[in-house]
Amino acid sequence: MKEGKLLILSAPSGAGKTTIVKYLIQNIPSLVFSVSATSREPRQGEREGVDYYFLSIDQFTKKIEDKEFIEYENVYPGLYYGTLHSEVNRIWNMGKHVAIDMDVMGGMHLKEIYGKRALSIFIQPPSVKVLEERLRKRGTETEEKIAMRLQKAVRELEWAPKFDAVILNDVLELAIEQVESKVTEFLAE
Ligand code: 5GP
Numbered sequence: 001m002k003e004g005k006l007l008i009l010s011a012p013s014g015a016g017k018t019t020i021v022k023y024l025i026q027n028i029p030s031l032v033f034s035v036s037a038t039s040r041e042p043r044q045g046e047r048e049g050v051d052y053y054f055l056s057i058d059q060f061t062k063k064i065e066d067k068e069f070i071e072y073e074n075v076y077p078g079l080y081y082g083t084l085h086s087e088v089n090r091i092w093n094m095g096k097h098v099a100i101d102m103d104v105m106g107g108m109h110l111k112e113i114y115g116k117r118a119l120s121i122f123i124q125p126p127s128v129k130v131l132e133e134r135l136r137k138r139g140t141e142t143e144e145k146i147a148m149r150l151q152k153a154v155r156e157l158e159w160a161p162k163f164d165a166v167i168l169n170d171v172l173e174l175a176i177e178q179v180e181s182k183v184t185e186f187l188a189e
Contacts, residue, residue, distance in 0.1 A: 004092035006114050007031065007099045007183055010107030011123035012153030014134040016169040020123060021101045023176050024183060031183070032096045034087050037063065037072075039080040043140050053084070071109045073102075076148060083110070097187060104156040107163070119186040121179060122163035126170045128154060 007024075011017040025033045037053040039060045048054055055063070060080045063069060072082025083100060091098045100110065104122070111120040125131045131153055135146045160166045165182050169175040 003117065004095070005097045005187060006088070006110070006118040007097065007186070008107045008110050008118055008120040009099070009101050009123060009179075010104045010120065010163065011169075012104070012125060012131060012156045013149040014131045014138070014153070015123045015125040016134070016172060016175065017101055017123045019172065020169070020176055020179055021099055024099060024180065027180065028183065028187070030097050030187060031099045032091045032094065034083060034091060034098045034100045036087075036100070036102065037069075037080075037082050037084055039078075040076075070113065071106050073106045073109075075103045075106075076145075076152070081106070104159050108159060111162075111164070119165070119183065120163045121182065122160045122166045123175065123179075124157070124160055124166050124168045125153075126168065128157075 009017045009021050021033065025031055035049060035051070035053060037055050037060065039055055039057050042048070042052070042054050046052065057080070060082070063084070064072060068084055068086065069082040070085055070088060072080055075081045081103065083102070083106070088098050102110070107120055107122070111118050128150065132146070132150055135141060135149060141149065167175050167178045
């Protein structure tokens with residue numbers, strides 16, 4: 001059996017990476033979405049074990065102590081997100097490839113760990129203005145949280161050149177096409 005690979009999609013919040021990841025999962029049968037753990041509250045419609053493993057801060061901290069995470073980040077103040085060894089191994093043991101949606105620092109960190117076994121893609125929003133509009137339209141966050149996400153986004157945009165590929169998400173269909181072609185090529189190697 002060929003060794004399982006890892007696809008990392010990172011972007012500032014609102015750049016469209018979740019939509020792109022969902023498309024890839026639906027259209028590339030060998031790719032399986034890696035469900036992260038988080039200490040944030042579920043949003044409406046989000047399901048345990050499908051969107052995230054929702055943990056309390058105490059549960060999350062315990063897993064950090066027990067070294068259950070490959071990586072974790074304090075993505076926003078007080079909010080932890082992390083990738084579990086058990087999740088990635090579960091997918092590789094099925095003979096599939098792993099697709100992970102994560103913040104920019106986490107993406108760089110994971111690429112460092114897995115090297116050529118991983119493909120890291122940065123989804124670039126056309127501008128901070130567009131990002132702001134998308135976050136407002138999504139309507140899931142308060143003004144304060146939107147401001148926090150935007151501040152972080154401005155810093156994250158500087159890290160784009162560290163990724164294996166940077167894809168501009170101006171027109172979603174085009175971005176999807178470009179990402180899909182990169183991923184298909186990588187998985188065929
Ligand atoms: P959201 O709260 O919008 O679901 O996610 C916030 C940010 O956390 C997003 O940028 C998302 O990609 C990131 N994220 C999700 N899972 C992980 C993870 O396992 N590790 C890291 N470092 N970031 C993650």
